[in-house]
Amino acid sequence: EIVLTQSPATLSVSPGERATLSCRASQSVSSTLAWYQQKPGQAPRLLIHGASTRAIGVPARFSGSGSGTEFTLTISSLQSEDFAVYYCQHYNNWPLTFGGGTKVEIK
């Protein structure tokens, strides 16, 4: 089973600032990595797939990068609606697994 480790666990950022979230895989997953956003009381929302392809309707301030074992989600200028928990997920093989999440909170 591939383990995904997200860091940091919590990221405190001021509105308008840049946020950089990390996801590390225990073995290579090539580019088979997705990012999701989850707000309290809501279901997750797909943001990024294929490590860097934005899902339909996702603002351009969200970008993904990386391949192999190291991945990054960048939010270029945080808006109030971006404060949430972010999960990475690989789909290289089964079982699919998720990272433990990074909570982005208001500084």
Next chain:
Amino acid sequence: QVQLVESGGGLVKPGGSLRLSCAASGFTFSDYYMSWIRQAPGKGLEWVSYISGGSTVYYADSVKGRFTISRDNAKNSLSLQINSLRPEDTAVYYCARGQNIADYWGQGTLVTVSS
């Protein structure tokens, strides 16, 4: 627009059973793999099961032999029969579109296993 609406959750005793349902609309249901993904309270996400447009299925090891996924393409409906429930099955169960990337999710239904 794509909508997924789950139902059927509730409080059940250990060893009990439940049947979760998901009503889908806004897309050609039979063309898509569908999945169940769960999230224990305050915890992360676990991909539980998927089913193809036909009959190919997958189960996580943690639920294999206890959970059964099925679908009715004529009714645009997805189901999850969950038997021999354990306290560790307590979670919000989400219906999601997709086999390996969940591009749309329902709002979830809470299953609580407790005596």
